[in-house]
Amino acid sequence: MTEHTDPAYSAYARRPSPAAAAPDPTAVALGNATLLGIGYLLLRRWRAAAVAVLGSVMLLTAVARSAETWAEVLLLLWWAGGIAHGRHLARRWPEHAVRSGQRAATLAGALAVLLAAVLLRVDAHGIENRVATARQAGDCEAAAAAQGEVGRGHRLAGAPVVKPGDAVVRACRRLDGAASALARAARTGSTKELGRGFGTLAAVLDEPGNEQTVGTVLDGFLEALPTDDSCDTAALTAWLRERTRGHDVLDRSASTAARTEPAALMGCGDRLMTRDAWHEAREQYRRLLAEYPADSRAGRARGGVRKATVAIELDQVRELVKAASDASSGYCDKPAKYSAAPPFRKGSARALFLGDAEYTDRLPGSWRTTDPAKAALVVCADEAENGSAVQTCSYENKKSRYLPHRVTFYKARIPLKVYELRTGKRLSARSVQIGGTSCPAVLHYKYYMYDLGPGNQFVSPSKSDIRKAFDSVLGR
Structure with a gap:
């Protein structure tokens, strides 16, 4: 055999024949059905293959993120268009070939993609059925567990x-x-x-x-x-x-x-x-x-x-009693009822005395109480003032016998406000006059630099005198 050494001839001998390069349209279509642009690779269209892969990735991402039907429709159209386009390009070749190996490989790839898609979609329906069942049963924990299986x-x-x-x-x-x-x-x-x-x-x-x-x-x-x-x-x-x-x-x-x-x-x-x-x-x-x-x-x-x-009433009464500094303040100014107070009964009623206590403190203990819860009456006593005149006597000043003083002795008149605690109502506007002894042999009094004498005086009452004066108030 003669060996050819012409470079042009040698290059021609290494170029594949048209029959050897002819594509299999079916294999190309099945290759593109994988969404991986394999059909374009068989046609040696590298740029088209890259575009096919990039487009598939973008559409699959859109499907996963949007979870909308329109994205799936676009993906399906992209899939079908890739198959049709690859087959169209392959059929434009002047010659076609049947390549069993390519067909088998691309068919397997396409079936694998389709089968995976079908199985995953069927499994997704199963998962969502379990989610829906759990939700209908009101079991959020089971629903979340089922949805957790989604990959x-x-x-x-x-x-x-x-x-x-x-x-x-x-x-x-x-x-x-x-x-x-x-x-x-x-x-x-x-x-x-x-x-x-x-x-x-x-x-x-x-x-x-x-x-x-x-x-x-x-x-x-x-x-x-x-x-x-x-x-x-x-x-x-x-x-x-x-x-x-x-x-x-x-x-x-x-x-x-x-x-x-x-x-x-x-x-x-x-x-x-x-x-x-x-x-x-x-x-x-x-x-x-x-x-x-x-x-x-x-x-x-x-x-x-x-x-x-x-x-509540008792608390209010206690506060008012505490605030009573004289006969015109606290309870004496704004009386309030205590409906659970003992009823006022003559001969047994006890009173809570407020105001000036000079005389009321000398009343019998059985007549008085400091506990509002035990009182039937609240008696507000004002400061003593001159009552009825009892007797007038003359006194000599030890320092100067030539300046005698005439002193009139009066009963102590005590203005009173008497309230029934049970109702908080005022029973009467009255006063009492307290009698006692007058004109003592020696009259003691405080004197100052310009001494004008002792002035008029109150009688000196005994406990019985005070008690007698308040008999009518308490019904004793």
């Missing part, structure tokens, strides 16, 4: 399928926050936390399909009622009773409030009474009577109102 492949092959599950998980997370707020409300009695929790429940309930999960969280809170603290329970149930009805699942809180509030109000009132919080306790009893007048505890509540009212 990257599921989002590429079935993003619109798994998208509703993402919304369920988001709603469940919000419900977790609501459950935490409601738990804090049950633990602390905070109506602010209660309002925050119900606000979240209402917002989640506005999204369709969340009735059962919202109901589960609500039931968990309602089962915690009544709480260990009756006053906390009363505050929470009052909020629930007063909330505006939405004609939805949240309205079942009203029945729980109606069932638990009466006992809570009664218990809270009793508890506040032990703490001497009379006003707050009375408010609890009054709420029970106003909202649940037919409740079996209504009688006890009325008794609680009376007891709290009496305690």
Whole structure:
């Protein structure tokens, strides 16, 4: 054989023949069906292959991120267009070839992609069915666990399928926050936390399909009622009773409030009474009577109102008595009733004396009391003034016998304000005059630089004189 050494001939001999380079249109189409631009690689169109891969990545990313049907439609059109375009380019060649190996490889690749997509989409439907079932059962934990099985492949092959599950998980997370707020409300009695929790429940309930999960969280809170603290329970149930009805699942809180509030109000009132919080306790009893007048505890509540009212009255009287520095201040100026005070009975009534105590302090102990709770009367005594004249006597000044003094002795007149403590009403505007001895042999008095004499004097009363003067006041 003769060896050819011509360079041009040698180059021609190494170029493949047209038959050897002819593409297989079916293999090219199947290669592009993988979305990896393999068909373009078979045609040796490297730029087209790169564009095909880049376009597939962008569309798959759009599908995963948007989870919208339009993105899947675009991806499907891109897939179908790649298949058709590759086959069209291959058929433009002057010659075609059947390449079994290429067909088998590209068919396997295309089937693998399609099978993976189908299996992932079917699995995505299964996951979402479990999510939907758990949500219908009100089980957020199971729904979140099922949605947690969603992987990257599921989002590429079935993003619109798994998208509703993402919304369920988001709603469940919000419900977790609501459950935490409601738990804090049950633990602390905070109506602010209660309002925050119900606000979240209402917002989640506005999204369709969340009735059962919202109901589960609500039931968990309602089962915690009544709480260990009756006053906390009363505050929470009052909020629930007063909330505006939405004609939805949240309205079942009203029945729980109606069932638990009466006992809570009664218990809270009793508890506040032990703490001497009379006003707050009375408010609890009054709420029970106003909202649940037919409740079996209504009688006890009325008794609680009376007891709290009496305690409030006594506190007020004590404050006024404490503020009475004379006969024109404190209780003497603004009398108040104490409806549990002993009734005024002649011969046995005890009085609380206020004002000037020069004479009243000498009354028998059985007539007087310093405890407003034991008094039937409140007697405000003003400073003594001259009453009836009793006797006038002449006295000699030891320093100068030539300057005698005539001294008139008067009964001590005590202006009085007498109040019946039981009603706080003034019984009479009167005064008493206290008699006693007059014209002692020696009259002692304080004198100053310019001594003008002792002046007029009060008689010197004995205890019996004072007692006799106040007999008519106390009905003794």
